[in-house]
Amino acid sequence: xxxxxAIDGPAASGKGTISRLLAAEYGFAHLDTxxxxxxxxxxxxxxxxxxxxxxxxxxxxxxxxxxxxxxxxQAASKVAVIPEVRAALLDFQRAxxxxxxxxxxxxxxxxxxxxxxxxxxxxxxxxxxxxxxxRHAELLERGIASDYAEVLADxxxxxxxxxxxxxxxxRPAPDAVRLDTTTMSIDEALAAARAVVDSRRA
Ligand code: CDP
Ligand code: CDP
Numbered sequence: 001x002x003x004x005x006a007i008d009g010p011a012a013s014g015k016g017t018i019s020r021l022l023a024a025e026y027g028f029a030h031l032d033t034x035x036x037x038x039x040x041x042x043x044x045x046x047x048x049x050x051x052x053x054x055x056x057x058x059x060x061x062x063x064x065x066x067x068x069x070x071x072x073x074q075a076a077s078k079v080a081v082i083p084e085v086r087a088a089l090l091d092f093q094r095a096x097x098x099x100x101x102x103x104x105x106x107x108x109x110x111x112x113x114x115x116x117x118x119x120x121x122x123x124x125x126x127x128x129x130x131x132x133x134x135r136h137a138e139l140l141e142r143g144i145a146s147d148y149a150e151v152l153a154d155x156x157x158x159x160x161x162x163x164x165x166x167x168x169x170x171r172p173a174p175d176a177v178r179l180d181t182t183t184m185s186i187d188e189a190l191a192a193a194r195a196v197v198d199s200r201r202a
Contacts, residue, residue, distance in 0.1 A: 003028070003102040004117070005197060006110035009124035010162070010170060011073070011155045012131035012138075014181045018124060018193050019106040021186075025194065026104075031096045033107035033114070034076065036089050038067040041075030050079040054088035065142065070154050077158045080108075083167040090114070108162055111173035120200045122193055123172035126182040131155055 005022060009015040016032055023030035036054075039061045043053035066072075079085050086109075097103050097115040105114065111121035126134075132152035139146045162170040172178060177196050181189045 001102075002098045002100055003119050003201070004097045004115050005102075005104040005120040005122070006097075006115050006118035006173075006176075007104065007106040007122045007124060007193075008108055008110050008112070008170070008172065008176070009106075009122075010128075010131065010159045012135040013124040013126050014134070014184075014186065014189055015106040015122075015124040017186055018122070018179075018189055019104045021190050022193055022197065023104040026102060026197070028102035028104050029096070029099060030104045031093065031106075032062075033089075033093055033105055033110065035062040035067055036093070037076035037080045037085075038072050040079045040085060040089075041077075042067055042072050044079055045072070045075050050082060051084050051088065054079075054085045057089070057092075068142070069144065070139070070146065070151065073158060074154065077161045081161065081165040081167070086167055108170040109168035111176050112171065113168045116173065120197050121173050121176040122196060123176040123178045124189075125178065125180050128152060128156055128159070130182050 007015045007019050019030055036057065039057055040050050040053045044050045093105065093114045097105055111118055129152065132148060132155050135155060136146055136148045136151045179189065179192055
């Protein structure tokens with residue numbers, strides 16, 4: 001039986017962590033849809049046309065820390081404003097969402113465009129400074145030195161581009177449950193998300 005958990009929110013709000021932990025807990029498959037845009041953005045940085053890159057994208061290309069850099073994040077948000085690129089990535093995401101056995105997808109437009117019929121929709125937020133602090137710490141943990149002020153500017157530039165684009169802008173679906181994680185630990189955020197999922201599964 002298909003059961004879809006759609007998790008949207010801005011950069012470093014914690015949606016990926018919550019998604020991964022929920023998927024493990026319920027035995028669902030997980031797709032970080034940001035990786036699709038990051039993979040296309042990375043190809044664009046190599047000089048490939050973004051639409052051609054989106055059409056040719058294969059699951060194998062979604063692996064690896066190479067996609068989780070601030071430069072690739074910016075490129076991802078630039079290719080993400082191109083409607084044809086988004087359209088080329090649609091079928092794969094929709095099929096993933098409705099696979100049998102349950103799925104968790106996280107991104108920007110899962111509850112609004114990819115899977116408006118999702119059984120659970122969460123919109124995860126946190127204030128920009130908290131998100132930048134988290135991303136800065138995360139990069140450091142992975143051995144990537146970054147400047148906090150630059151990380152904050154990067155996050156804010158992407159937020160703006162993601163919210164202001166005309167095709168599939170970042171915004172909560174009308175029926176999404178909002179989760180502000182600014183003062184929450186990962187455990188607290190997970191518990192709040194789990195409570196929403198359990199209430200829909202009952
Ligand atoms: O997927 P998204 O970009 O929204 O964020 P994430 O990758 O899940 O989280 C970004 C960083 O913040 C990770 O290093 C998480 O461990 C951390 N985090 C946190 O410290 N507290 C939370 N409540 C959620 C995430
Ligand atoms: O982890 P973080 O939130 O920093 O970024 P991400 O989820 O990997 O997404 C990178 C970029 O891809 C975002 O800034 C968006 O521009 C784009 N994206 C999108 O447009 N739609 C999605 N469903 C997922 C990502």
